[in-house]
Amino acid sequence: MSPPVISRKMFDMAGPLLSVVNLTQHFDARTKGLFGSRAKIHAVDDVSFEISPGETLSIVGESGCGKSTIARAILRLTKITSGQIVLDGVRIDDASVGALRPKRRRMQVVFQDPFSSLNPRMKVGQILAEPIRNFGLAKDRKDMKARILRLLDAVKLPAGAADRLPHEFSGGQRQRIGIARALATEPDLIICDEAVSALDVSVKAQIVNLLQDLQAEFGLALLFISHDLAIVEHLTHRVAVMYLGKIVEIGPKASIFQGAQHPYTQALLSAVPVPDPEAPRQRRILKGDVPSPLNPPSGCRFHTRCPVAIDRCKAEIPELLPSGSGHYVACHLAPQNGSQSLRQN
Ligand SMILES: Nc1ncnc2c1ncn2[C@@H]1O[C@H](COP(=O)(O)OP(=O)(O)O)[C@@H](O)[C@H]1O
Ligand code: SF4
Numbered sequence: 446m447s448p449p450v451i452s453r454k455m456f457d458m459a460g461p462l463l464s465v466v467n468l469t470q471h472f473d474a475r476t477k478g479l480f481g482s483r484a485k486i487h488a489v490d491d492v493s494f495e496i497s498p499g500e501t502l503s504i505v506g507e508s509g510c511g512k513s514t515i516a517r518a519i520l521r522l523t524k525i526t527s528g529q530i531v532l533d534g535v536r537i538d539d540a541s542v543g544a545l546r547p548k549r550r551r552m553q554v555v556f557q558d559p560f561s562s563l564n565p566r567m568k569v570g571q572i573l574a575e576p577i578r579n580f581g582l583a584k585d586r587k588d589m590k591a592r593i594l595r596l597l598d599a600v601k602l603p604a605g606a607a608d609r610l611p612h613e614f615s616g617g618q619r620q621r622i623g624i625a626r627a628l629a630t631e632p633d634l635i636i637c638d639e640a641v642s643a644l645d646v647s648v649k650a651q652i653v654n655l656l657q658d659l660q661a662e663f664g665l666a667l668l669f670i671s672h673d674l675a676i677v678e679h680l681t682h683r684v685a686v687m688y689l690g691k692i693v694e695i696g697p698k699a700s701i702f703q704g705a706q707h708p709y710t711q712a713l714l715s716a717v718p719v720p721d722p723e724a725p726r727q728r729r730i731l732k733g734d735v736p737s738p739l740n741p742p743s744g745c746r747f748h749t750r751c752p753v754a755i756d757r758c759k760a761e762i763p764e765l766l767p768s769g770s771g772h773y774v775a776c777h778l779a780p781q782n783g784s785q786s787l788r789q790n
């Protein structure tokens with residue numbers, strides 16, 4: 446097993462459950478670049494964050510900004526280009542399959558489309574039994590049955606669900622099955638990758654409430670990946686905002702939703718409906734499209750669309766610097782860089 450690379454003393458007393466350190470993930474593009482060399486897709490570049498036990502961190506950003514790539518890297522579904530993934534002080538990105546196994550049990554994932562990830566020919570009871578059996582968690586048949594019933598109860602499905610097939614359930618119920626399957630290995634962290642994005646509004650709220658109940662009951666940490674900021678605001682503790690493979694701002698929920706400093710975060714938030722019609726947010730439409738990750742802009746990757754960009758932005762990559770308690774911003778014009786506030790309200 447790899448040695449611990451990060452001392453727990455570097456962090457708060459409890460220590461993070463998961464640390465992602467300078468994660469970079471490039472993919473070979475199908476097309477060849479200049480001089481016949483393989484072009485690289487810069488899906489994720491130098492991303493670092495931590496999740497504490499029992500905490501929810503949300504990653505937000507437009508489609509293609511690298512959210513799922515981070516999830517897949519943590520789950521070791523891809524071989525990362527560079528960086529480290531550390532679970533409970535132990536590196537897992539370079540761990541052997543044998544060393545990874547007990548760690549893998551502690552991280553589970555719920556995807557957007559529960560139907561595609563549930564075997565249509567397996568009854569729900571068998572679907573839930575599979576991970577329990579894989580990790581040898583049940584003492585005997587009686588324990589297996591009790592575990593399956595407890596899982597169904599935890600996600601508020603009736604015991605009879607165990608004998609039915611996935612297609613007999615609604616979208617929301619299937620997502621409950623997906624969550625029960627994730628819980629089966631008694632994880633510490635569940636990664637929800639757009640897990641509620643395909644659901645109707647009322648069902649979405651039910652599943653979000655269920656996730657919050659489960660978090661309280663089992664002390665689960667959640668990495669909640671979503672492009673839906675209204676949902677994120679409802680359930681998260683902290684938020685990381687991504688643009689074109691990089692975190693541009695990260696901080697506690699209140700400091701992001703009420704005190705966003707990065708022009709991209711401000712633009713994203715301006716599109717979120719507010720409940721109070723007396724205080725509408727001024728919508729800020731960004732010019733142009735997100736540039737290609739095959740050839741990301743120099744300096745600040747947001748400079749081609751930023752309404753307040755200056756010359757320096759084209760040349761120099763802004764560092765993610767502290768800007769208040771637990772709040773970090775990557776922008777040359779952020780107050781910690783000697784500038785006046787960026788807010789343009
Ligand atoms: N296996 C892969 N091979 C090549 N490119 C990929 C691969 N996975 C993701 N990408 C590219 O990486 C970028 C980030 O993708 P992704 O992480 O899925 O974004 P998001 O989840 O934020 O929508 C996109 O440009 C996507 O096309
Ligand atoms: S660094 Fe420059 S381009 Fe990037 S967000 Fe800040 S002002 Fe805009």
Ligand SMILES: [Mg+2]
Binds near residue numbers: 513514639
């Ligand atoms: Mg995705």
